[in-house]
Amino acid sequence: MNPYTAYFENLGRAARSASVAGQVLSTEDKNRILEQIAYDLENAIPMILEANTIDCSQAKENGVPSVMMDRLRLTKERIEGICEGVRQVAHLHDPIGTVLESRTLDNGLRIEKRQIPIGVIGMIYEARPNVTVDAAALAIKTGNAIILRGGKEAYHTSDAMVQIMQGSLERCGAPKELVQLVSILEREAVGELLAQRKWIDVMIPRGGAGLIQFVVNNSKIPVIETGSGVVHGYVDVSADETMALQVLENAKLSRPSVCNAMETILLHEARLQDLGPKIVSMLKEKGVAIYGDTQIQSLSSQVKPGTEDNWATEYNDYIVNFKVVSSIDDAITHINTFGT
Numbered sequence: 001m002n003p004y005t006a007y008f009e010n011l012g013r014a015a016r017s018a019s020v021a022g023q024v025l026s027t028e029d030k031n032r033i034l035e036q037i038a039y040d041l042e043n044a045i046p047m048i049l050e051a052n053t054i055d056c057s058q059a060k061e062n063g064v065p066s067v068m069m070d071r072l073r074l075t076k077e078r079i080e081g082i083c084e085g086v087r088q089v090a091h092l093h094d095p096i097g098t099v100l101e102s103r104t105l106d107n108g109l110r111i112e113k114r115q116i117p118i119g120v121i122g123m124i125y126e127a128r129p130n131v132t133v134d135a136a137a138l139a140i141k142t143g144n145a146i147i148l149r150g151g152k153e154a155y156h157t158s159d160a161m162v163q164i165m166q167g168s169l170e171r172c173g174a175p176k177e178l179v180q181l182v183s184i185l186e187r188e189a190v191g192e193l194l195a196q197r198k199w200i201d202v203m204i205p206r207g208g209a210g211l212i213q214f215v216v217n218n219s220k221i222p223v224i225e226t227g228s229g230v231v232h233g234y235v236d237v238s239a240d241e242t243m244a245l246q247v248l249e250n251a252k253l254s255r256p257s258v259c260n261a262m263e264t265i266l267l268h269e270a271r272l273q274d275l276g277p278k279i280v281s282m283l284k285e286k287g288v289a290i291y292g293d294t295q296i297q298s299l300s301s302q303v304k305p306g307t308e309d310n311w312a313t314e315y316n317d318y319i320v321n322f323k324v325v326s327s328i329d330d331a332i333t334h335i336n337t338f339g340t
Helices: 005-023 027-043 045-061 066-072 076-091 129-141 152-171 189-193 209-218 241-253 276-285 328-338
Strands: 099-104 110-114 120-125 145-149 179-181 202-206 231-235 262-268 289-292 319-325
Touching (some): 027 129, 027 152, 045 066, 045 076, 066 152, 120 129, 120 189, 120 209, 129 152, 152 179, 189 209, 262 328, 276 319, 319 328
Parallel strands (some): 262 319
Antiparallel strands (some): 099 110
């Protein structure tokens, strides 16, 4: 028997049992739990930051790139933002019980298609502590149990957050096993998690293309496949120069490591000569490497040749693609081909 089998079966069995209770929680109960989680997380900010300091120190010792460190690192303000996100989930419409279709048969029997909880969700993601809370909040809101397997670099932070959320669940009279964190960090154990189809109803991978493909190729559980974040910014012929530069800088540089950071700039050809050099200059001043088409390469010797592989790449780093298009329709065609 695989040495991890018993561990994951116990985890799955506990989640399945908890999911039964989660499915019958009222909207008021779920929202009360979420408000409690937000409150408890805010009150435990020092504890979370202490755990995060351990993760960041170990990650630095292990040579984790600085752009990945930004994903991992928490601050008081970032934790407060996470808590605000939980409150926003509490204020969302509860989808459970919504009637999608309804019809009455000739014999008077009424048939309805309603939205119901999935059951047990498995979530595999990279070292991003905010996902630990985001995923748990959405699972609770929809009446599901969730098993979280985050990146090992963020384990201490995620563990602290899950312990806090489990305490919130218990204070609200719900089973703490609605939210569980995988504590086995060995990579080989992931395969056993992906084999727990008896206990887990769906797997959701969130991260880079490599992680997503690994889960899709190896899971025995149905997978909701997410895409990588190849985000585009288009600068039209009528764009205000100052605004365009500000928007592009913010889209790429506010947090380059996140999945909604811009990876490709598309510039209308009529703005190549006046705005193109200023965009290149702004990016170079900020330390961003540029891959461009031949027209963008003509603006600077520091622009590297871009290929179709570049256009389809999510960098999560200080790297950007830069391409000239002839019209907004040309931009849309490019985005439809390479965007996510």
